[in-house]
Structures are given as structure tokens and as C-alpha cells.
Amino acid sequence: MPGIDECLLDIMKLPGARGAAVVDWTSGLALGTIGESPHDDHEATAAETAEVARMAAEQPAFAQESARSGTPDEDPPASGVEDVIVTSPAGYHILRFVETDFDSSVFVHLWLHRSEGNLALARIRLGELARRLVLA
């Protein structure tokens, strides 16, 4: 059955992908990992990226923005944030929130080479793959 591992394999096909992980941002738990991680420790990386994701998801500024733009007859998504992007001279990090029907706090973290990765393309594809993870 298609699941976390298949999703991570698909993500690694993106140009410039160095590593990826499916992470729970409430606990900082890595539910699945693939490829490299910035300090060769996927669990430590997951705990760090989870803190960034949580800070973004819980800030009222971002939640209010999404509540305004959402259609009025539809509940706003739980976090209101789609993704968080961090750039550095050597790479890009995209944290994409995964929306599920059941209660969860999951995001996908993709680490890209700065020179080989295409941030705009990777962001769109990561969004599609994150949706497919829970809808396929």
C-alpha cells in the first residue's frame, strides 16, 4: 500500500533533494526519514524542525490571515499555514504541513541543494506529494 516510505522515495526524485523526513511537530518525532540530514542525525533534525513548524503553526498572525482568505462556509484548516521555507547559502529547507481528517500535527521536511534544487518547483511538488500521502 502507498504510504510514508513511498512518499519519501518520490520526494527524493526531486532535483537537488538531499534528504527528507515525515515529522510530528507536537512531539518532534520522525515518523519516516530518507537520505541525508544536516548533522547526520535524523532524530535530532526532526526535533529542531518540529520546533520551527510549531512556532509557525501556532502564531496568531498566520492563523488570522488564513481565516480571512478561507471560504466562509468552510472550516479553516487546523494550522492555517501551508509551508515554511528556510534558505541558507548552501541549501533550502521546505516544511510542508500535511492536512489529515483525523487529528494530527504532521509535516514533511525536504532538504535541497542550493545549486541543484529549484525552490519553486520543489514547493509545488512537495505540496502535491504531501496531499497524495493522505489521499491516495
Add this chain to the structure above:
Amino acid sequence: MRPPASPAPTAPLPAVSPMLRRLAEERATGALMRESGTLYLADGQVVHAESPATPGIDVLLTAGGTLARAGWWEAVAAAGARQRVAAYLVDSGRVPGGALELCHLGALYDAAFFALAPTSTPARFRYGVSHWIGPVHPVAAGSVERETLRRRALLDRIWPDATVDTAPLVRLPDAAAPPLTPRRRAVLAAVDGSRSAAEIARGLGRSAFHTLVDVRRLAAAGALDAVRSCGRPDDGSSGPRAGAPVLPEVTPDPDIALLRRLRDALEVL
């Protein structure tokens, strides 16, 4: 910079359960029954976990509308006897495969956290037993152990008083409380002076550990506290604070509330 909670790679971790470690090493299959929950192993890997303190995967899936209650019971009836309920849910199109994995892993680590809580009751292992949910996404026993230790440290970093984890909770009137996230607002709305964190989690269809994180953050913000019993006989909630001084449950003066929280925090340090 590393967070202080992650131990140096060379430092041996304290064993959460020496028995779990031994069973993982001998690649055992069966059910590890501890006082507060059960871990199911297959070839030494953890394949499922259950605890009375946490909502099961059926509660999580049906509360959010992923699956109708009837759909769950159909799957149990159709595939329970051959221990393939998870695969049946996916194959019959009731739950997408990735969603089931995420939900099941969440429930597994959630139940394992409580099942591996310190206890004085000896654990038992029944060889050969497997769970009817069937294979989903096995995880290494070491990963479950490390995560359980990390979660304990995380809770204590947020607010060091574990009384709120098990006791009935009560809201504190505090005008100075910061704005709440929608998730924490839902938890606070369920606090009624009698429900515990586990009961709130079940009612909301949420992971019990995730609810504990919100409860400890709310306690740190002064929005709730444990109901401290006034000399009542122990009602089974086994608080470690038998000798603690008893104060009124709700203090209208925010300064007193703040001082009381400070005192509680200092006491548990």
C-alpha cells in the same frame, strides 16, 4: 547548536524497559504486558501498542470522520479473525494507506509512552501473541525507547509538574492569560473540574500525549491546574503530592494564582 535534551551519542541511555531491550535482541514475537499498557512485538520490532490512557486508532479515525463507526466494525468483522484489519481498511478503500500509517504510528508511540511509564509491577511477556490490527509500519524497539525518554524530557521542559497529567483539571481565572491557539482552546473548553487529560483526549479524538503537551502549556500559562484533593482519601489518581499543603482550588486574585504556580513549580524541581 543541539537542544540540551539530546544526549551525547556515547552516553548510554537509561533503559526504559530492560525486558523490551532483551526481547528486541532475541527478535521475539508476542505481547509485552506492563501495568499501564501493552506493546506487541514481531521479530523484535514494535508493531502495535495499546494503553488505557490513550485513545485507540478506532477512536482517532472515527472522531475526525476519516471512517464511520460502522465502517470500523465492518472491517473488524471481516478481517479481525485473520488479523488483517489495517490492510482491509486500506484495500477496501475506507482509509488511504498513508493516512492509516500516520494515524497508526501516532497511536503506537502514544500508547507506548504510557505503557513504558515507570512502574513497580513486573512486566509479563506472552510469546507468539499477535494483534488483530495486523501489519502496518513496524518500528525498532530502540526508537520507541528513545522517543519515550525524549517525550518525558519535553513535558518537563514545558512545565515540570506532572500532577496535571493524571488529576482532574480545573480552569483558573486569569485575565492576563495569553491568547490561545485553537487546539489549546479546545482542550481548555473541555476542562470542567472532573475530567483528566486522558478523558479530554478521548473526547476530542486526539493523542493523549499531544493533549498532555497542551495541558502542560496551559498549566505553564496559568490557565488550568490539577484539582488538589482536600484530605479526601486517595481516589486512585495516585498523586505523588500526598503531603503537599492544600489551597483553595480557584483563587480569584491573579497574584496569588501566580505565586501558587511558582511554588508548585519550585516544589517539583
